[in-house]
Amino acid sequence: MNPYEPGELVTALVAHEPGAARRRETVRVVRSPGRVNLIGEHTDYNEGLVLPAAIDREIRLAYLPTADRRVELTRLDSGERLGFDLDDPYRSTGTWIDYAAATAAALAEASLATEGLRGVIASTLPENAGLSSSAAIELAVAWALLGDAADGIDRPTLAQICQRAENAFVGVQSGLMDQFSVSCALAGVALLLDCRSLEWRPVALPEGVELVVCHTGSQRRLEASEYNVRRAECEAAVEGLARLDPSVRSLRDVSPELLARGAATLDPVVARRAAHIVAENERVRTVVAAFEAGDLAAVGAAFHAGHVSLRDLFEISSPELDALVEIAESVPGVVAARMTGGGFGGCTVNLVRPEAIDAFTAAVLEQYPARTRLEPMVIPVAAAPGVSRIA
Ligand code: GLA
Numbered sequence: 277m278n279p280y281e282p283g284e285l286v287t288a289l290v291a292h293e294p295g296a297a298r299r300r301e302t303v304r305v306v307r308s309p310g311r312v313n314l315i316g317e318h319t320d321y322n323e324g325l326v327l328p329a330a331i332d333r334e335i336r337l338a339y340l341p342t343a344d345r346r347v348e349l350t351r352l353d354s355g356e357r358l359g360f361d362l363d364d365p366y367r368s369t370g371t372w373i374d375y376a377a378a379t380a381a382a383l384a385e386a387s388l389a390t391e392g393l394r395g396v397i398a399s400t401l402p403e404n405a406g407l408s409s410s411a412a413i414e415l416a417v418a419w420a421l422l423g424d425a426a427d428g429i430d431r432p433t434l435a436q437i438c439q440r441a442e443n444a445f446v447g448v449q450s451g452l453m454d455q456f457s458v459s460c461a462l463a464g465v466a467l468l469l470d471c472r473s474l475e476w477r478p479v480a481l482p483e484g485v486e487l488v489v490c491h492t493g494s495q496r497r498l499e500a501s502e503y504n505v506r507r508a509e510c511e512a513a514v515e516g517l518a519r520l521d522p523s524v525r526s527l528r529d530v531s532p533e534l535l536a537r538g539a540a541t542l543d544p545v546v547a548r549r550a551a552h553i554v555a556e557n558e559r560v561r562t563v564v565a566a567f568e569a570g571d572l573a574a575v576g577a578a579f580h581a582g583h584v585s586l587r588d589l590f591e592i593s594s595p596e597l598d599a600l601v602e603i604a605e606s607v608p609g610v611v612a613a614r615m616t617g618g619g620f621g622g623c624t625v626n627l628v629r630p631e632a633i634d635a636f637t638a639a640v641l642e643q644y645p646a647r648t649r650l651e652p653m654v655i656p657v658a659a660a661p662g663v664s665r666i667a
Contacts, residue, residue, distance in 0.1 A: 320451025406617025592619025
């Protein structure tokens with residue numbers, strides 16, 4: 277039996293919270309997906325373009341609303357139970373409950389009413405894998421804390437509140453992509469989001485390929501601090517280039533021509549970071565056009581160039597991610613492969629012809645452990661809808 281069906285979750289909740297048995301009709305279940313980014317990496321906090329899709333790997337939260345302003349959550353995988361008081365100021369504990377407490381703090385800051393709860397969490401979404409398990413927990417908790425009012429809140433606005441949870445309370449200076457994907461995604465499509473205007477539209481995935489995520493099995497290293505360093509380097513590039521062109525407010529405003537003129541005035545590391553971002557925005561446009569034209573060769577070329585740029589210019593790939601991409605590119609029928617998400621470990625995203633999935637899986641399972649001494653995971657995924665209440 278699937279342990280994550282709503283009925284099973286409610287049974288698990290009752291086992292941890294006997295009070296839920298008497299008030300079963302008030303118990304709710306929320307599902308909140310992870311995401312995979314197809315192209316547009318580290319562009320979000322540079323006011324650029326991204327193309328993520330939510331995936332059918334998700335966190336499920338079954339909860340009993342309570343009147344006591346206390347939140348307690350139990351992970352069903354480890355049995356670990358952690359909690360906090362809604363009226364206490366946010367305090368970091370260095371554990372997963374921080375994402376829930378930060379979300380509560382950001383909702384309070386936005387003057388949204390929240391209620392206490394006792395909940396259990398189950399997940400099919402790998403953690404620390406670049407698939408946005410943190411945004412998934414934030415949106416799941418936001419929906420639970422808001423109760424029935426969650427339906428009435430604008431989805432992009434709620435994504436911004438959860439981004440604020442991460443920026444102001446958890447302390448990662450992440451962009452909007454992850455929370456936006458988890459909050460706003462639609463089944464079967466990717467989302468083209470302009471992180472400057474917040475305009476977005478669905479983009480159909482090309483016919484004849486499936487989405488396959490491969491997990492390196494490596495823990496991400498130094499993620500939060502390195503991530504914030506990249507952001508600071510991008511800001512340094514803006515500062516330098518604005519001296520040449522005062523209309524530059526973010527790397528979104530920087531054309532390849534301006535960068536070519538200004539690169540020599542920048543620190544070489546900063547210039548490389550900027551070169552990635554400027555070309556990456558262009559690659560998002562290329563991939564969207566190629567998806568719409570069914571031009572899979574162009575998609576493959578853009579994914580390849582994107583990976584090389586993340587490896588050599590933005591310097592956030594890893595030997596494990598590079599190995600997965602190299603293996604993927606050697607298998608006929610793998611149309612496109614690149615690392616996805618924040619970097620420093622985690623996952624690759626691949627577009628694979630259905631008839632090639634078995635050969636691709638076999639190649640990864642055979643060659644990757646020999647190259648890295650790590651166990652990979654090959655995870656076929658489908659584009660899923662954003663956070664919702666399912667019971
Ligand atoms: C992490 C961040 C996102 C985005 C990606 C890189 O997932 O949370 O905001 O910057 O990295 O594209």
